[in-house]
Amino acid sequence: MTDRIKVLIVDDIPETRDHLSKLLGFEADVEVVGAAPGGPEAIQMAASVKPDVVLMDINMPGMDGITATEKLAAEVPTASVIMMSVQGEADYLRRSMLAGAREFLVKPFSSDELTASIRQVWTREKDKQSRYAPIVAAAETGHAGSGEPAMVAAVFSPKGGVGRTTISVNVAVAAAQAGKKVCLVDASFQFGDVGVLLNLNPRNKSIADLASELQQGENYDSLDGFLVTHSTGVRVLLAPPTPEQAELVNGAAVKRVLEMLRNEFELVIVDCPSSFNEPTLAVLDEADMILTLLTLEITSVKNMRLFLEVCEQLGYGPDKIRLVLNRADSTLGIRVADVEHSIGRKVDHTIVSDGRSVVYALNRGVPFFVSNREAQVSQDIQRLAMAVTGPPPTPSSSKPTERASKAAAKNKSIFAWR
Ligand SMILES: Nc1ncnc2c1ncn2[C@@H]1O[C@H](COP(=O)(O)OP(=O)(O)OP(=O)(O)O)[C@@H](O)[C@H]1O
Numbered sequence: 001m002t003d004r005i006k007v008l009i010v011d012d013i014p015e016t017r018d019h020l021s022k023l024l025g026f027e028a029d030v031e032v033v034g035a036a037p038g039g040p041e042a043i044q045m046a047a048s049v050k051p052d053v054v055l056m057d058i059n060m061p062g063m064d065g066i067t068a069t070e071k072l073a074a075e076v077p078t079a080s081v082i083m084m085s086v087q088g089e090a091d092y093l094r095r096s097m098l099a100g101a102r103e104f105l106v107k108p109f110s111s112d113e114l115t116a117s118i119r120q121v122w123t124r125e126k127d128k129q130s131r132y133a134p135i136v137a138a139a140e141t142g143h144a145g146s147g148e149p150a151m152v153a154a155v156f157s158p159k160g161g162v163g164r165t166t167i168s169v170n171v172a173v174a175a176a177q178a179g180k181k182v183c184l185v186d187a188s189f190q191f192g193d194v195g196v197l198l199n200l201n202p203r204n205k206s207i208a209d210l211a212s213e214l215q216q217g218e219n220y221d222s223l224d225g226f227l228v229t230h231s232t233g234v235r236v237l238l239a240p241p242t243p244e245q246a247e248l249v250n251g252a253a254v255k256r257v258l259e260m261l262r263n264e265f266e267l268v269i270v271d272c273p274s275s276f277n278e279p280t281l282a283v284l285d286e287a288d289m290i291l292t293l294l295t296l297e298i299t300s301v302k303n304m305r306l307f308l309e310v311c312e313q314l315g316y317g318p319d320k321i322r323l324v325l326n327r328a329d330s331t332l333g334i335r336v337a338d339v340e341h342s343i344g345r346k347v348d349h350t351i352v353s354d355g356r357s358v359v360y361a362l363n364r365g366v367p368f369f370v371s372n373r374e375a376q377v378s379q380d381i382q383r384l385a386m387a388v389t390g391p392p393p394t395p396s397s398s399k400p401t402e403r404a405s406k407a408a409a410k411n412k413s414i415f416a417w418r
């Protein structure tokens with residue numbers, strides 16, 4: 001087999017290393033390239049054997065798994081870490097993600113769980129590399145290409161209630177009203193609000209129907225039958241009607257759905273939840289751009305700082321993240337300059353606060369971009385939609401990775417706004 005997944009095992013307990021090696025020895029597509037008893041040995045070994053995946057124990061004497069993962073991310077960035085822990089608490093998960101781990105397995109786990117995680121992490125990484133390769137090539141030769149698939153823009157915030165759904169819906173409508181083919185995906189799978197803001201019948205099909213059919217091996221040339229059409233022309237893939245059905249939608253399904261939508265639309269906007277779970281990570285990975293929302297509140301700023309660190313660990317370039325300050329003119333909070341100072345980067349876009357237009361529109365189920373086109377908040381949305389889809393500036397001194405994502409954005413700049 002040509003393309004075996006090279007795995008390095010890191011655990012201080014010899015029996016665990018042996019057991020994992022034996023388990024993986026049965027897998028034809030996996031090759032154990034080494035087993036290290038601790039963090040320093042793992043880093044040294046990884047530098048020479050260049051593993052695709054590192055199985056890392058979190059609790060080890062001396063250098064723990066989190067520190068080792070951080071160092072590994074700097075020294076062998078092509079290695080994806082799967083963290084293993086007997087504790088499954090959110091704090092462990094969060095710290096692992098911050099350190100750069102791509103998956104988290106709670107011990108004891110079955111051999112099926114282990115191999116599924118290894119394959120999933122590896123496929124995701126390969127996929128990402130193959131997506132970047134042509135972009136880098138295009139950036140280097142200066143040919144942006146044409147007829148590219150849609151831009152996928154995720155609207156995310158590490159804090160709830162900051163206006164993600166409001167902005168997703170109105171940006172989608174602004175783009176559709178400019179005559180573009182737009183799909184809006186409600187990825188708040190448990191408590192999706194897009195259907196409410198657009199006054200759509202919840203009995204329509206949702207992503208839960210689609211995900212379960214895809215899992216049963218169904219193939220579709222078009223997802224048309226699963227989309228609802230809003231009067232503005234925006235096509236909507238609704239969230240499941242009940243929270244339990246959210247379970248049906250995993251990261252793999254999300255990824256597949258977004259790939260399919262890319263080929264059918266010019267712009268795909270994804271309204272994300274604030275939770276950092278596997279399906280959300282799949283959206284963020286798949287997105288070309290993450291519109292990251294914050295407000296002038298200390299909790300919003302604190303979470304944003306953590307999120308930006310996670311983005312760095314996940315390898316998202318600075319151009320992928322756009323900071324959007326919602327309710328930017330709110331006088332009760334902290335100052336914009338303080339926010340920028342605290343998170344160490346400038347806010348890219350601002351949206352004014354306009355409770356009258358926004359809440360009135362929400363309660364009527366008509367987007368304010370339609371009902372109050374002249375309002376400042378609608379003009380801010382228009383400007384944001386233009387920024388999402390228009391050509392970004394290309395400074396002469398970009399680094400290669402920045403150049404690559406700029407070329408990607410340029411490739412996907414499909415809108416001619418008037
Ligand atoms: N620019 C704005 N001006 C005034 N009110 C706003 C603005 N943006 C959002 N809101 C209000 O803030 C509330 C939260 O907005 P929204 O539901 O869009 O946030 P969310 O981030 O999607 O929240 P959730 O965590 O529930 O998904 C709503 O009542 C909305 O009307």
Ligand SMILES: [Mg+2]
Nearest residue numbers: 164165188193
């Ligand atoms: Mg929402």
